[in-house]
Amino acid sequence: MKKLLLVAMMAFGLAVNAQxxxxxxxxGFSNMTVKASANGISASQGASGFYVGFFADIKVSEKFNIQPELAYTASFKNDxxxxxxxxxxxxxxxVAENFSILAGPMLDLIVDETGDEFNSFGLGLAAGAGYDFxxxxxxxxxxxxxxxxxVENAVVSTKVDYFQIGLGYRF
Structure with a gap:
């Protein structure tokens, strides 16, 4: 948790210094998928929900921006x-006047109690697109x-993927 907050403070600190x-x-909508694999066998399970958060949009050049975000994501499956x-x-x-492509790292921290063998902190690689209306x-x-x-068990590999689609509003 301290690592996540430190990275967030650094990212938003850059935003304050940008011109x-x-x-x-x-x-918007969020879908979280947990994928597990062991001995050549894999399984996945998804849960849908929503995300809400805030961001900084830092203009670096005419066509290039950096956009750090901090969001709460909730996913639901059965009860x-x-x-x-x-x-x-x-x-x-x-790539065009109103159309952008996005890529970069995504950190996540599962705030629910997960058990001793489950690592609640994760790193992912995000890619997507955006359109400015x-x-x-x-x-x-x-x-x-x-x-x-x-999972801190060497036999099983468990990873978490996210799909998100939503709207944003710049002030």
């Missing part, structure tokens, strides 16, 4: 829920591939 920085809120804090730090490149309103879609093995 053209805007801030905003974002939210169970999973609560996660996600922090993507995305490079945003405008106006200077303030935009849509984004992205997928984050989990890179961190969440």
């Amino acid at each position: 053209e920085t805007s801030f905003g809120i974002t939210g 169970n829920s999973t609560n996660v804090i996600t922090m993507p730090i995305l490079a945003k490149y405008y 106006t200077d303030n309103l935009f849509a984004t879609a992205r997928y984050s591939f989990g890179l961190t093995n969440r």
Whole structure:
């Protein structure tokens, strides 16, 4: 948790020093998929929900921005829920006037009690696209591939992926 907060403070510290920085809120649909594999056999289970958070949009050049975010994500399956804090730090490149591609690392921290063998902190690689409807309103879609093995058992590999699609508003 301390590592996540330190990285968040550093990312938003960069935003304060940038010349053209805007801030905003974002939210939408989220799907979390847990994938487990062992001995050539794999299984996955998904849970859908929502995410809501805030971001900084740091203009680096005419076509390139950095967009760190901090969001709360909730996923639901049957009577169970999973609560996660996600922090993507995305490079945003405008390939056209209003259309951008996004890529970068995504940190996540499962805040629910997970048990001793489960690693609640994870690192993923996110990629996606965004479209600016106006200077303030935009849509984004992205997928984050989990890179961190969440089970501290050498036999089983368990990773968490996220798909998110939503809207954002810049102030």
